[in-house]
Amino acid sequence: MFKNKKQYYFDHASTTPLDNKVLSLMLPYFSSEFGNPSNLYGMGRNANNAISEATKTITKILGCKMNEFIYTGSATEADNLAILGIARANKEKGNRIIISKIEHKGILSVCETLRKEGFDIIEIPVEKNGLLELSVLESAINPQTILISISHADSETGTIQSISNISKIIKSVREQNKSDFPYFHTDASQTTAYLPINVDNLGIDLMTLSAHKLCGPKGIGGLYIRHGTRINPIIYGGGQQNRLRSGTENIPGIVGFAEALSINEKNKKTEFKRIKRLRNILERGIFKAISRVVLNGHKTKRLPNFLNISILDIEGEAMLLFLDEIGIMVNTGSACNSQSLEPSYILMALGNPYEYIHGSIRFTLGKSNTITDIKYVLKHLPKIVDKLRKISPLNLHLNQKSTISDPRAFIGNQTPHFLRKKNK
Amino acid sequence: MKKSIKKSLKEKPDIVNKYTGDTWAYTKTVKDHFFKPRNLLWEKPENAKFDAEGIVGSPACGDVMRVWININPKKDTITAFKWRTFGCASAIATTSMLSVMITEKKGMKIDDALKIRPQDIMKRLGGLPDRKIHCSVLGDKALRAAINDWFKKTNQIDRIVIEGTRVIDPNTKVTEADIEEAVLEGAITLEAVQKRTKVGIGFPECIPKVEELIRFFREKYFGPDEK
Numbered sequence: 001m002f003k004n005k006k007q008y009y010f011d012h013a014s015t016t017p018l019d020n021k022v023l024s025l026m027l028p029y030f031s032s033e034f035g036n037p038s039n040l041y042g043m044g045r046n047a048n049n050a051i052s053e054a055t056k057t058i059t060k061i062l063g064c065k066m067n068e069f070i071y072t073g074s075a076t077e078a079d080n081l082a083i084l085g086i087a088r089a090n091k092e093k094g095n096r097i098i099i100s101k102i103e104h105k106g107i108l109s110v111c112e113t114l115r116k117e118g119f120d121i122i123e124i125p126v127e128k129n130g131l132l133e134l135s136v137l138e139s140a141i142n143p144q145t146i147l148i149s150i151s152h153a154d155s156e157t158g159t160i161q162s163i164s165n166i167s168k169i170i171k172s173v174r175e176q177n178k179s180d181f182p183y184f185h186t187d188a189s190q191t192t193a194y195l196p197i198n199v200d201n202l203g204i205d206l207m208t209l210s211a212h213k214l215c216g217p218k219g220i221g222g223l224y225i226r227h228g229t230r231i232n233p234i235i236y237g238g239g240q241q242n243r244l245r246s247g248t249e250n251i252p253g254i255v256g257f258a259e260a261l262s263i264n265e266k267n268k269k270t271e272f273k274r275i276k277r278l279r280n281i282l283e284r285g286i287f288k289a290i291s292r293v294v295l296n297g298h299k300t301k302r303l304p305n306f307l308n309i310s311i312l313d314i315e316g317e318a319m320l321l322f323l324d325e326i327g328i329m330v331n332t333g334s335a336c337n338s339q340s341l342e343p344s345y346i347l348m349a350l351g352n353p354y355e356y357i358h359g360s361i362r363f364t365l366g367k368s369n370t371i372t373d374i375k376y377v378l379k380h381l382p383k384i385v386d387k388l389r390k391i392s393p394l395n396l397h398l399n400q401k402s403t404i405s406d407p408r409a410f411i412g413n414q415t416p417h418f419l420r421k422k423n424k
Numbered sequence: 425m426k427k428s429i430k431k432s433l434k435e436k437p438d439i440v441n442k443y444t445g446d447t448w449a450y451t452k453t454v455k456d457h458f459f460k461p462r463n464l465l466w467e468k469p470e471n472a473k474f475d476a477e478g479i480v481g482s483p484a485c486g487d488v489m490r491v492w493i494n495i496n497p498k499k500d501t502i503t504a505f506k507w508r509t510f511g512c513a514s515a516i517a518t519t520s521m522l523s524v525m526i527t528e529k530k531g532m533k534i535d536d537a538l539k540i541r542p543q544d545i546m547k548r549l550g551g552l553p554d555r556k557i558h559c560s561v562l563g564d565k566a567l568r569a570a571i572n573d574w575f576k577k578t579n580q581i582d583r584i585v586i587e588g589t590r591v592i593d594p595n596t597k598v599t600e601a602d603i604e605e606a607v608l609e610g611a612i613t614l615e616a617v618q619k620r621t622k623v624g625i626g627f628p629e630c631i632p633k634v635e636e637l638i639r640f641f642r643e644k645y646f647g648p649d650e651k
Contacts, residue, residue, distance in 0.1 A: 315486060317512035321450075321458065334486060334512070343486070354484040391461055391516060393469060393490035393508035394483055 008328040008373045012213070012305060012366030013155055013190060019215040022259045026217065029252040037249055038240065047251050054258035061265050062207070062224055063198040070223045070244050071254055075189040075210035077234075078223035079106035079149075081245070082185045082206045085231040086147045087114055093181055094144035096120040100132055100161075101349040102154040104187055106208075120144065128351050130159030130297045137166065141173050145182040152191040152202075156333060156346040156362060157297025158306025160191065167203025183229060189213055189221075193264055193366075194272050194304055205229050209261075211253065215367060216260025220253030275365050276304035278374050282363060283307050285378040290385050292396070294356055296333075296347055305365040308333075308347075310356040312396045314388040319361055322384040328377060333360040355396055450513055451550035453521070458513040463523035465492060465506035474506065476577060478569025480562050487511040489519050489566040493526075495574055501531040507566075514556035518563040521548050526567070534571060538585060540564050543645055557608055557645070592637070593630045598623040600637060607641040614638060 009017075029050065035043030037051055055066050062069065072078040087097060097114065099107055101123045115121045122140045126132050132150060141148070148170060153160045163186050170184050185206035188197055193214055199207060207224040211217055225231055225244070237246025264271075286309065287293055296308040311319065316332030323330055333344030334357065343357040352360075363377075450458070465472055474492035481488040487510065494504035505523040509516050522545050526532045545563055546552050568585055575583045591599050598621045611617045614635055618624065624631045 313510065315511050315515075318458070318516060321513050325459065354486070358483070358486040390466065391464060391508060392510040393479070393488055394510045396483065 006327055008376055009368060010328065010330045010363040010365060010373075010377070013158070013362070013364035014331060015212050015218065016215045016366050017368065018212075018217055018256070019260060019263060021263065022216055022256045025259050026252040026256040029255055033251075037251065038238065047249075050251055050255055051249055054254045057258040057262050058209075058222065061197070061261055063200055064224055065227060067242060068225055068227055070225060070241050071249060071257070072221045072223055072245060073219060073250070075104075075187065075208050075213075075221040076106035078208040078210075078221045079104060079187055080110045081223050081231075081234050082208065082225075083107060083110045083114065083147065083149060084234050085244075086183055086185070086206070086229075087119060089230045089232040090146045090181070090183075091119075094146045096122060096142060096145040096182075098122045098124060098137065098140050098145060098148045098182070100124045100126060100150050102126055102130070102156070102346045103149065103151055104155055104189070107149055107151070107187065124150075126159075126349055129299070129301075130154065130157050130350055131301065132161050132166070134162075134165065134169065138169050141170070141182060143177060143179075147181075147183045147185060149185040149187070152186050152188040152195065153303050153306075154297075154346050155190050156344055157308045157350070158190060158303035158364070159298040160195070160301045160303060163202045163204060171203065180228075180230075190303060192261070194268065194275070199224055199226070206231075211257040211260055214260045214264045217253050217256040220250055220257045222257065271367070272304050275369070278369060278371060279304055279307055279363075279365055281371070282365075282374045282377060283309075285374070286381065289378065289382040294352075296350065296352065296356075296360060307363040307365075308360060310352065310360045311385055312356070312359055313392045313394040314385060315358050315392075316360055318388055319359075319384060322388065323381070326380055328380070331362040331364070333362065334358045355394075449551070449553060450517075453548070453550045454513065454517040454552065457517035457520040457549070461516060461520040463506055463520065463527065465508050469508065472506070474504070476570050476574035478566050478571070478573055480565045480569055481511075483510060487515050487562055489515065489562050491519070491523075491566045491570045493567075493570045493574065495534070496531065497578070499531075500534050502526050502534060502537055502571075503531040505567075511562075512556070514552050515562065517549060518545055518552075519566070521545055522563045522567060524548075534574075537567060538571060540567065541644055554610070592633055593623045593627045595626040596622050603634060603637045604641050607638055608645060612638065612642050612646070 029047070033043065033046055033050070035041075035047040037044055037047035052066070055069055059066050059069050070081070072081060083097065095118060097111060097119055099111055099121065111119075111121045124132055124137045124140060137148075148166070150161055150163065150166055152163055167184055170182060173182070174180065183205045184203070185208070186202065186204050187208040188195075189208060189210040190213065191197070192209055197207070205226040206229065209222045209224070211220045231244065233244045233246065235246050240246050240249060283295075290311060292312040294310040294312070296310060297306065316334030320330060320332050333347045343354055344360065347357045347360055469490065472492050475495045477490065477492045479488065479490040489507065489509045489511070491505060491507045493502050495501070496503050505526040507519045507523055509519045522540070525540070525545065525548060526537055542557065542564055546557070572584050575581065591597055592603070602621050603617060603623065606617045606620045609620070611620050614631070617634065617638055623634055
C-alpha cells in the first residue's frame, strides 16, 4: 500500500543508521589512506595516528587510560573476550562465573560453552519489573567466583540495572577476602547512547561497547579492560592491540566509532530528554487508545528510548507485518518471529505468561524519530489491533494471569516444544 | 521429499538461508489471505449458531484456531466454514485458505474434507516458510475437530477420527504426536527423530513402530517418497 514511502523506524535497539558526518570521516581510510598501522612508512604511521586519535577520544569519554581499551569486531566479540579471556586466564583462582538470566546471547552462549568445560555458571533471576535480585547475587558470590557479568540494561525491555550498587557489593566482598576477585564486567551496548558511562563511576573492570547502536558503523565494538586485569586473548596472531586482539585494525571502523561516540556524547543530555518525552507520548497514547495492554520491564528505571508492551489476544508477528505494510518497523518477542520458534527468553525471565510474550512488541526510538512518527503510530496501531482482535478467537483478561498459561495443547494436546526441550 | 514441495512452487522465496537452505517468504497468496482473511466469523463467538465447532492449540503456544461449520446432512457436505485464529501470518492465512477450499464448489464432501493434508493447504498458498509449516497442520486439525463434533452430535460414532496421542516408548513417554511433530520439523529419518526425541534408545522394541510412523507422517506431509 504505502511501500517505498516514508519509513517509520522504531528498532534502534537492533541497529541505527550511520551518521553522515561519521561516514565522511571514515571514507578516506577505505581508499587513499589505506595503510596498515603496523608499518613504519608514512601511510602506516597515518593509520596508526588515526587509531591513537580515535582511542584518545573514546577513552576520554570512558574516563580511562588509552591502553585500557581494545577494539573488537562487534559487541558480541567483546563479550566473548571478556568472559572467555577472564575464565582462561584465571581458572586456577576459581571456576564460578555469575551472570543474569537476561544477558545478551553474546554472554549466555559463551557461558554455556564454559559450563561444558567445567565452569560453574550461576544465572541470577530478575524480579517481575526486570531488576536483578541483588540479595540472590550477593549470596551467590563464593571464594571461587572469578567474574560477574551483568548487562547495564537488557535489550528487550531496556530496564536499567544498578551497576554502581552491584559494584559496591563486589568491592566489599573483595575487601573481605583481600582478593582482586571477582572481576566485574558489564555490557553497555544498549545504554551508551543515553546513560553516563564513566568506568570509575560505574565501578566496573570490563565494559562492552558497540558502535552501530550509536549511529556508528557495523563491524566495530570495543572492550574496556581495567589496567592490571588478568585476561587472555581469544584471537591469536601478530600481536596487535597489546596482544589482546590480533588482526589488522579496522581503521575506518575505529575512526567512525570514535566520531559516533563523540557526537553522541555531545548530544546525550538533550537527546535523553527529547527521546524520553516522545516515548512517553507514545506510551501514554497506546495505553489510552488500546485496552488490555501490559508494560514489559520497569516503569521508570528504563532507558528513555524503550517501550516494550504486550497487547493481549493478538500475536506479535502478525502485528509486525501489519505495521510493516504501512512503513512502521518494530520488533517482537513472539516465538513466531524467532529462528528457534521460542518466545523471548528475556520476557520469560521476567515471569510473563507465554500468552503475553506472543503478543509483545518493542518500540525503540532514536535520533531520526520525531513527534510526526509518534502521531503516525498512534493513528494506525489501534486500528491494526482492532482488526487482529476481530480475527482472534481469544479474549484474555488482565487479571487472569495465573490460570491462562496452561502449557498443554500443542499438536496432539501436549506441552509446547520450547518447554519440552528444557525438561529433557 | 521436502524439496519436491519447493520445486512445485511458482513463487521464489525472499530469503534463502545460505547455510541450511531454509527459505523464508510469505507468498503473494499468503499475504493476500493474511491481510484480507476470507470467511472470518465477524459476530461474537457466543452468538454464533452453527451445526458444529472445533478448536485446537493454546494461547501459550502462540496458535489457537477455532472453526464453525454448517453441514448439509443429505449431501453430507460442508456448506459453511467460519473461523477465528490467534497466531502469526501463516496461521491466519492457512485457516483462511482452508475455509475457501472447503466452501468453494458448493461445499466439500465430509469424507473429502477429512482427507485434506497440510500439504494441500500449503500448495494452494504457494508454500510457507519451512519453520512455519506446523501452522498449516493446525488448520486441518481444527477442521477435523469440528467434523468430529458433528459426528458426535448426530450420533455417527463410527465415523469419529481419533488423533494419535498414544505413548509409543514407555521410557521416554514419546507419543505418536511427538513423532509427527519431529517429522514436521524436518526430522525425516529414524536417526534424526531419535536425536530430537530419544525415542527407542532405552526401549528398542518400539523402533519398527517408530519407523512405520515416520514413513506415514513423511508421506502425509511431504508427499510419497521419490523412487
